[in-house]
Amino acid sequence: xRRRLLLFTVATTSAVIIAFLVPLLxxxxxxxxxxxxxxxxxxxxxxxPIVASEPNLKTLALSLQRINADSDCRTTVxxxxxxxxxxxxxxxxxxxxxxxxxxxxxxxxxxxxAVLVPVLIPGRGTAVIRTFVPDRNLNRGMTEAMVALGAxxxxxxxxxxxxxxxxxxxxxRPLEETxxxxxxxxxxxxxxxxxxxxxxxxxxxxxxxxxIADRISVMLQAxxxxxxxxxxxxxxxxxxxxxNAENLRxxxxxxxxxxxxxxxxxxxxxLIKQARRPSARPADISCDLGAVVQERTAxxxxxxxxxxxxxxxxxxxxxxxxSVPAEDLAAAVDALIGNVFAHTEPGVSMTVTVEDxxxxxxxxxxxxxPGIADPRVLERGASSATSSGLGLDVVRTTARQAxxxxxxxNLEPTGLRVLVRFGPPRAELNPHRPSRLRRRPLRHRxxxxxxxxxxxx
Numbered sequence: 001x002r003r004r005l006l007l008f009t010v011a012t013t014s015a016v017i018i019a020f021l022v023p024l025l026x027x028x029x030x031x032x033x034x035x036x037x038x039x040x041x042x043x044x045x046x047x048x049p050i051v052a053s054e055p056n057l058k059t060l061a062l063s064l065q066r067i068n069a070d071s072d073c074r075t076t077v078x079x080x081x082x083x084x085x086x087x088x089x090x091x092x093x094x095x096x097x098x099x100x101x102x103x104x105x106x107x108x109x110x111x112x113x114a115v116l117v118p119v120l121i122p123g124r125g126t127a128v129i130r131t132f133v134p135d136r137n138l139n140r141g142m143t144e145a146m147v148a149l150g151a152x153x154x155x156x157x158x159x160x161x162x163x164x165x166x167x168x169x170x171x172x173r174p175l176e177e178t179x180x181x182x183x184x185x186x187x188x189x190x191x192x193x194x195x196x197x198x199x200x201x202x203x204x205x206x207x208x209x210x211x212i213a214d215r216i217s218v219m220l221q222a223x224x225x226x227x228x229x230x231x232x233x234x235x236x237x238x239x240x241x242x243x244n245a246e247n248l249r250x251x252x253x254x255x256x257x258x259x260x261x262x263x264x265x266x267x268x269x270x271l272i273k274q275a276r277r278p279s280a281r282p283a284d285i286s287c288d289l290g291a292v293v294q295e296r297t298a299x300x301x302x303x304x305x306x307x308x309x310x311x312x313x314x315x316x317x318x319x320x321x322x323s324v325p326a327e328d329l330a331a332a333v334d335a336l337i338g339n340v341f342a343h344t345e346p347g348v349s350m351t352v353t354v355e356d357x358x359x360x361x362x363x364x365x366x367x368x369x370p371g372i373a374d375p376r377v378l379e380r381g382a383s384s385a386t387s388s389g390l391g392l393d394v395v396r397t398t399a400r401q402a403x404x405x406x407x408x409x410n411l412e413p414t415g416l417r418v419l420v421r422f423g424p425p426r427a428e429l430n431p432h433r434p435s436r437l438r439r440r441p442l443r444h445r446x447x448x449x450x451x452x453x454x455x456x457x
Contacts, residue, residue: 002168009164010157017153028145036138037106037115040131043067043075044104044117051077051119051127061085074132080125089130099126112138174198178206185209190217256302263299287326289361289422290315290354296333297352300341307346311337314353320361322422323402332398335391336365336418344369360404363420371410395420 047067050060060077064086067075074087078095094107098116105116112134119127174197184192190213194206242265245257297313304311322329333352340350350367395418396406403423411417 002165002172005168005171006161006164009160013157013160017156021149021153024149025146029139029142032141033113033138036133036140037113040073040113040115040133041104041106041117043071043073043131044115044129047075047077047129048117048119051129052121057083057085072134072137076130076132078128078130080121080127087132089132095128095130098128102126111135171199171202174202174206178202178209181206181213182209185213185216190220285325286321286323287329289320289322289329289363291319292326292329293333293352293354293363296330296337300334300337303341307341309341309347310349312349312351314351316354316356318356320354320356322361324398324422328398328401332395332420333363335394336363336420339391340365340367340369359421360424361422363422365418365420366411366415368411368415370414371416372408 047063050063064075064077068087074089076087076089077085078089078091078099079085080099082091084091094105094109094114094116098105098118102118102120104118107114107116109132112132115131115133117129117131119129121127174195177197178194181192181194193210193213196203196206196210198206242258242261245254245261248254248257293313293315297311301311324332337350337352340348344367348368350365353364353366355362355364392406392408399406399420399422404421407419407421409417409419
């Protein structure tokens with residue numbers, strides 16, 4: 001906007017200056033010509049009495065010689081009998097016209113202008129005094145006038161640009177501050193507020209942005225409290241589930257169900273903390289992708305063993321840092337693995353691979369299920385099965401938090417491939433080195449041929 005205001009000021013000021021400068025220069029030129037004509041006419045008027053008194057021609061010739069020597073102009077006297085005194089000049093039509101009409105003329109000729117003054121000599125006729133003014137005398141002072149007018153025009157243009165720059169800065173600075181506030185709010189800093197300065201229109205925009213930020217903060221806080229309350233309500237059935245598990249006669253089964261109930265309670269506690277934490281997330285939060293994958297696949301290994309599934313896990317020998325909290329990353333891994341258990345038949349195997357490439361860490365989950373037949377499952381809350389339809393959206397949101405993306409594709413002849421990219425790694429946390437993968441098969445057991453299952457959610 002600042003540049004456009006400056007360009008607009010230059011254009012309008014230049015147009016105004018040109019509109020006044022052109023006629024002003026024409027007027028200066030015309031004034032210079034009139035002044036030269038007047039000076040030449042004065043010479044003729046001064047010589048007229050001498051010519052009219054019919055002096056000695058030699059005396060008149062000497063007077064003309066002295067006048068021509070002292071001036072850049074050239075004066076000539078055409079006598080009634082055809083004689084010519086003074087500067088050499090031709091007896092042309094304008095001279096004859098002045099003799100016959102007895103009127104003073106100023107005409108343009110080659111190289112300048114000529115002023116013709118007729119003088120009546122009693123008893124002899126009309127003589128004509130011709131004074132020639134060269135172009136350099138006609139335009140004398142024009143260069144100085146043009147320089148002065150040009151300097152004045154540049155000064156006016158500079159003044160207009162200075163005032164326009166001050167005005168543009170006064171307009172753009174509040175807008176830029178408001179834009180920075182909007183970017184801060186977009187980044188999650190909901191406490192950022194725009195300053196109510198500048199023109200009234202800009203101040204109203206800043207005030208509206210502040211009201212939007214206040215409304216977002218109130219709505220977000222209410223939503224977080226609602227999520228926390230709903231999560232807290234799960235503690236009662238969890239307590240009942242733990243008591244029932246402890247009363248089982250099989251100690252191993254009781255221990256396993258109690259461990260599952262404890263894990264579920266920890267997840268509920270984590271949800272409550274997540275719901276009540278500040279919306280702005282520190283930029284330096286990160287975790288080890290390989291460690292999280294190892295932990296979550298170990299958790300699912302017991303269920304995989306019960307369903308005769310094989311989970312093959314490939315992770316680098318070193319840390320693979322991603323800019324995502326460990327809890328969020330664990331929820332995304334659980335969503336991917338849980339989808340395989342929920343939407344494929346028992347016995348279908350899967351492979352979980354973690355790589356650390358030059359473009360950033362990646363998580364790859366492949367299974368031998370039926371794949372995705374309905375593309376609508378990529379939308380949040382959409383599912384062709386009985387699930388909530390939020391699993392894949394959790395994965396997609398986690399990838400975007402780290403500056404990445406999620407890509408789904410069907411395998412041939414059957415199967416699903418989910419690739420999660422987590423964006424480029426940070427140089428100070430995860431310098432790129434050649435990655436060596438280690439394979440940890442959680443259960444080696446021949447799986448049965450995959451049957452038809454529901455679409456992912």
